[in-house]
Amino acid sequence: MSTDHELDPTTTTAALAQAARTAGYAPSIHNTQPWRWRVRARSLELRAERGRQLAVTDPSGRLLTVSCGTALHHVRLALAAEGWAAEVYRLPDGADPDLLARLTLTGRTEVTPAAMRLLQTVRIRRTDRRPVSESPVSGTALEGIRHAVTAEGARVHYLRPEDVVELASAADHARTVEAMDPTWTDEMSYWIGLPREDGLGVPAAAIPSEPPSTMVPNRDFGHGGALPVGPSHDRAAVYAILYGDADSAMGWLRGGEALSAAWLSAIELDLTLLPLSAAVEVPGTRQALRRILSGVGEPYLVLRLGAADPEHAGPPHTPRLPADQVVEIVDRG
Ligand SMILES: Cc1cc2nc3c(=O)[nH]c(=O)nc-3n(C[C@H](O)[C@H](O)[C@H](O)COP(=O)(O)O)c2cc1C
Missing domain, CATH: 3.40.109.10 (NADH Oxidase)
Known part of the structure; x- marks a missing residue:
């Protein structure tokens, strides 16, 4: 009342x-x-x-x-x-x-x-692009994330090892296609890694200083960052596709709400979540993601889930407007 x-x-x-x-x-x-x-x-x-x-x-x-x-x-x-x-x-x-x-x-x-x-x-919450810890992600935690996603009207598909290989190849192809397009690299350089004071873009301090050892490559950031990564590998990570029924503004909006719900729940569960979008950005590799989903839905984003590494302090916070x-x-x- x-x-x-x-x-x-x-x-x-x-x-x-x-x-x-x-x-x-x-x-x-x-x-x-x-x-x-x-x-x-x-x-x-x-x-x-x-x-x-x-x-x-x-x-x-x-x-x-x-x-x-x-x-x-x-x-x-x-x-x-x-x-x-x-x-x-x-x-x-x-x-x-x-x-x-x-x-x-x-x-x-x-x-x-x-x-x-x-x-x-x-x-x-912050984006951590380094490898995750060696500890496995529990089935209970994955069910918790699934619950958070479905409550927001989207869905999540956890990948089997053979699908991770296909995802890695799609992500790698997306990197190559994008890197060959000078308009794309110009746009990327405007937003990523430059010193700026307007509260926009991704600072070098949040980008790994060398490509981390991961099963699925992140986007090519163009220039090296300043975040130390260490020798670990993300073998224990779980890769997933966040998806929904429609490749439409309504689907994308609900997908974003689900991303936020999943990410915040992951933190509660001591997991890290990294969104990977390159394979969704390129039409051909988006089609490969649809195939991994066996055509049951429209891919919105790739997610990497892993146990947070207790040895690592988080990367610095990225500024805001x-x-x-x-x-x-x-x-x-
Ligand atoms: C839709 C979406 C796609 C993203 N794609 C990527 C990506 O492909 N690779 C990556 O490292 N970060 C990706 N991010 C993370 C953003 O770069 C990050 O949220 C932003 O820089 C703000 O930093 P913060 O998350 O640490 O607050 C994505 C975030 C969103 C919401």
Whole structure:
């Protein structure tokens, strides 16, 4: 039951703006943070920021929309952990495809310990591109991740060893195809590894100083990074494909929400999760992923899961845009 005070516009606007600021911690392709939040007295709009879409790597906006989905899941979690109930309308206006979601506050709700725990993982989460530890990933943990994904309307397929070989070959081919395209390498160099102060892109400090020994190669970052990797191999990692029914904006958005839910759950389970998108970016290798899925769905992203290495401190946090560049209060009621 909500009191008038709790639903007064000053309180609700502040709660929505705070949740949108928390969503700034969400992961995004090349750390492009391709979203913009519009805060109104009782509702919040998530808009795609096409100015930060990767025109060469992601012409259809698939990875932009998956990235926005991770931010949407973060905002939903931030509201739930503060005791706010919200209704979510995804792609609510067919005439305005950049309006990805509208959330409307409906009142107060009980805060669950699960939501509070998961919110704590938001600030800890970061992309770790180094090999994982030698410890195996338990079946129980994989079931936990599967549960987190399906609860968000997407699905996950864990790969058998023979499929990992096929995935490695697809990922390797995607690297080669992309590296041969000078427009692609230009786009990559703009976003990755350069010193910059605008809070965008992936800093050299988060990129391995040499290619790590992994079963499936990550994208070719073009220039070496500054993150020491050590001699370990990721033999104990589990590779997976995050997928869904449709290769559409709705599917990608739900896929992004599922990615966020899986990643935050992985942290709770002492696992690391690394998204790998190169094989999804190239049409031919995306087709290879469909084959690995035996045609049961549309691939959104490859995931690597592994036990966190207790010897390793995490890589540094990747910077973010200042909140006032992504969160706009348009109406305080
Ligand atoms: C849709 C999507 C695709 C991504 N693809 C890759 C990838 O192929 N390789 C990689 O190393 N990181 C990938 N990332 C991780 C981003 O680079 C990372 O989230 C971003 O730089 C922000 O850093 P943080 O996750 O440490 O906060 C991806 C993230 C998302 C959301």
